[in-house]
Amino acid sequence: MEGVGNTFSGYTSKLEExxxxxxxxxxxxxxxxxxxxxxxxEKKGEKEERQExxxxxxxKRKENVVIxxxxxxxxxxxxxxxxxxxxxxxxxxPVHVHLINYSGNLKNDLLNxxxxxxxxxxxxxxxxxxxxSTKFKDGKVVFLFDALDEAGNIQQVSQQIxxxxxxxxxxxxxxxxxxxxxxxxxxxxxxFVELKMQPFTEEQIQxxxxxxxxxxxxNSKVVYDRLHSDAQLMDLxxxxxxLRFITEISGELEGITNKAKLYERFIDQRFFTREEREKGxxxxxxxxxxxxxxxxxxxxxxxxxxxxxxGGRRIDTGMGYELLLDRAGKHKxxxxxxxxxxxxxxxxNGLLIKEGREVSTxxxxxxxxxxxxxxxxxxxxxxxxxxxxxxxVDKMSIKDFMDRHVxxxxxxxx
Numbered sequence: 001m002e003g004v005g006n007t008f009s010g011y012t013s014k015l016e017e018x019x020x021x022x023x024x025x026x027x028x029x030x031x032x033x034x035x036x037x038x039x040x041x042e043k044k045g046e047k048e049e050r051q052e053x054x055x056x057x058x059x060k061r062k063e064n065v066v067i068x069x070x071x072x073x074x075x076x077x078x079x080x081x082x083x084x085x086x087x088x089x090x091x092x093x094p095v096h097v098h099l100i101n102y103s104g105n106l107k108n109d110l111l112n113x114x115x116x117x118x119x120x121x122x123x124x125x126x127x128x129x130x131x132x133s134t135k136f137k138d139g140k141v142v143f144l145f146d147a148l149d150e151a152g153n154i155q156q157v158s159q160q161i162x163x164x165x166x167x168x169x170x171x172x173x174x175x176x177x178x179x180x181x182x183x184x185x186x187x188x189x190x191x192f193v194e195l196k197m198q199p200f201t202e203e204q205i206q207x208x209x210x211x212x213x214x215x216x217x218x219n220s221k222v223v224y225d226r227l228h229s230d231a232q233l234m235d236l237x238x239x240x241x242x243l244r245f246i247t248e249i250s251g252e253l254e255g256i257t258n259k260a261k262l263y264e265r266f267i268d269q270r271f272f273t274r275e276e277r278e279k280g281x282x283x284x285x286x287x288x289x290x291x292x293x294x295x296x297x298x299x300x301x302x303x304x305x306x307x308x309x310x311g312g313r314r315i316d317t318g319m320g321y322e323l324l325l326d327r328a329g330k331h332k333x334x335x336x337x338x339x340x341x342x343x344x345x346x347x348x349n350g351l352l353i354k355e356g357r358e359v360s361t362x363x364x365x366x367x368x369x370x371x372x373x374x375x376x377x378x379x380x381x382x383x384x385x386x387x388x389x390x391x392x393v394d395k396m397s398i399k400d401f402m403d404r405h406v407x408x409x410x411x412x413x414x
Contacts, residue, residue: 033211034081037074037240038198039067053195055085059092059142064165064175066148068184069197071368072241075178078197079144082176086142093141099151100313100363106160110143110170139172148179150367152311162190199238202228208240212247223250232257241366263372267293270349288331290376293346295327296320297364297373313370314361317354321347 036055043049055078058065069075083094097106097113135141143164151157161177164170177189181196200208205227209220227233227246233253237243242259245266252269256262271289301312309316315323324346328339346352351365364370 039195066192067178068181072239074240102151141173145177149183292327294373294377298377314363317360320362
C-alpha cells in the first residue's frame with residue numbers, strides 16, 4: 001500500500017482546514033466517526049434486482065458512479081468520507097470539487113481542486129507535475145464531484161463532466177458524482193452507474209448516536225430510547241441531516257412532529273440560549289431575526305441577477321449585507337442601533353456562512369435550511385404566484401416549489 005503511514009492524520013487535518021475555509025458545517029469530532037450509508041444498484045430487466053454496494057465495492061469495480069438521494073440523506077458527507085477512506089486504505093488520490101462553487105468552466109475548477117489536494121499525502125514520491133501526471137495515467141485518482149444539483153446550470157455541468165471523463169488525461173480514473181434524486185435524469189451523465197442512497201435504518205441511527213463524541217456512554221442510550229418511543233422523531237432521524245440536528249437539540253425534543261418544526265427549533269437554538277427561548281413570547285427580536293434571514297433566502301432563490309451569477313445558492317457578501325440591513329430596517333419596532341445588532345447576530349450564528357477564494361459570498365449552512373427559510377418567507381404570499389425558482393425550469397409556482405423541495409407533511413411554519 002503506497003504512502004499511507006502517517007499520512008491519514010495529515011490528510012484529514014488538511015481536509016478539515018479546507019472545509020472550514022469553504023464554510024462547511026463541522027460538528028465536533030466529525031472526522032472521528034462515520035456511519036456508512038446503504039447504496040442500492042437497481043438492475044432493470046425481466047426481473048428487477050436490487051444489489052447493495054459498499055464504498056469498497058465501488059472502488060474495486062472501477063465504474064463511474066452517480067450517487068443519488070433526497071436532501072439531507074448524507075451525499076456530501078459520504079463523498080468527504082470517501083476521500084479520507086482513499087487515503088486510509090488505498091493508493092488513490094482524492095480530488096474534491098464542490099459544485100456549489102462552479103465557475104462556469106469545470107476543467108478550471110478541476111485543476112483548482114487538483115491544486116488544493118496534496119499528492120504527497122498519498123505518496124511522498126509524487127512531488128512534481130510530471131509524476132502527478134503519471135498518477136493520472138495509471139488511474140490512481142478519484143474525482144469527487146459533490147452536489148451537481150447546486151451547480152446552477154446542471155445540463156452544462158453534466159456535459160462538461162462527460163467531456164472530462166473522455167479527456168485522455170483523466171479518462172483512466174474514476175468519477176463519483178452526487179446529486180439529488182429529483183434533479184437527476186437517467187443517463188444524464190452517459191454511462192455512469194446510478195446508486196441510490198438509502199435512509200438510515202434504526203441500527204444505523206443507534207450506531208451514529210453511540211459514536212458521536214458528546215453522546216458517548218449512557219447519553220446515547222437515553223437519546224435513542226427517546227427517539228424509539230416516538231415514531232415521528234424516529235422517522236425524521238432516517239435522514240442523517242435531521243439526525244444531526246436532533247442530536248444538537250436533544251434536550252428539547254418535545255413538540256417536534258415534522259421537518260418544519262425541527263428546522264424551527266434548530267434555528268431558534270442558533271439565535272438563543274434555552275433561557276431566552278423559554279421567554280420567547282417577550283423577545284421582540286426573535287421573529288424579526290428569523291424573518292429577516294427568511295427574506296434573504298427568498299431573495300436568493302428568486303432574484304434573476306443572483307440566479308444568473310450564483311445559481312440562487314450564494315450571494316455576494318456586499319449585496320447580502322445590504323439586503324439584510326434593508327430588510328431589518330423595515331421592522332418598525334427596531335431602532336437604527338437594533339438593526340445593526342440584529343444583522344450582526346444573524347451573521348454570527350453559523351446559519352449564514354461567509355466563504356470565498358476568488359469572490360467573497362454568503363451561503364446557507366445547508367441548502368435544505370435555505371429552502372425551509374424560503375418556504376417560511378412565502379407562507380403568506382399567494383400560492384399561485386409564479387416565481388423564477390432555480391429548479392430546472394424557468395418558472396415554478398410556490399405550491400410546486402413547496403411540494404418538490406420542502407415536502408413537509410405539515411406546511412405550517414410557526
